[in-house]
Amino acid sequence: MVKLSLDSTFAALSDPTRRAILARLALGETSVTELAKPCAMSLPAVSKHLKVLERAGLIARGREAQWRPCRIEPRALKDIDDWLAHYRRFFDESFDRLDAYLQKLQAKGRTQERTQERTQERTQERNNRGSKRKDRKHARNKQPRS
């Protein structure tokens, strides 16, 4: 049995000719000769591509007839579909969460800044009051005694 793996499935799909072959097979099973017609390719070249697709579990070839019809195997495509769904979900939902987390971090940053500003203002006020008191004291001291 062929061990299905996403690595070989993706590798098989990374070639435009093989994707074209799969698109044709999605319409129904057919022969190697039929598949070679629109590709402008030799039969051995097409056979090579078919072998890659077969190893990746994307197609199966009939043994019953002499012309060995090729047909699509839905299982490997299903694996890819599942993987893509998982990938899309990760992208959408993780980054929604990241967005919310960044907002939270920024809100916290702003609160900290405000707290810092308030502390600074209070310190400033205290200093001002202190110096005013000193001024008053100073002024009192300066007042001529009667």
Place this chain on the structure above:
Amino acid sequence: MPATSSLDLDRDPRSIIGTREFDAPRELVFSAWTDPKHLAQWWGPNGFTTTTYSFDFRPGGTWRFVMHGPDGRDYQNLITFEEIVPPERIVYRHGGTDDVEPAQFRQTVIFEDLGGRTRLIWRGDFPSAAERDRVIKEYGADKGLAQTMARLADYVAAQA
């Protein structure tokens, strides 16, 4: 705030390209990737939580963690950082464990400065023999690794 987000499968047959904009400065968005404390707050789809075993944020370093699914299942994860250019780019390899992620794929994260806002580009490359060979050649060779380390050293020097 409406999130600007898209996932594009058609631009390049070997890649999935996602873009997303965040209303936060680039340094902050980047820093959310650099610490497991931050990552635990947002990594994974809804309902998932993350426990980190080890985290080594440098080129060649790994992040080993488990994702606890809402169905009660645990998913073991391994991420290997290949390239880190703060606050612009992170490249990592994800997967390798059969139970959750049978495919080894390469993820490039690009942080674009939009002046107070940030555009994040998330590109996943489908594994292919050629791509794997390139990675092995580039990162397996001492020269490639030395270059990456030199870039990191430049960055640290610039920060000092």
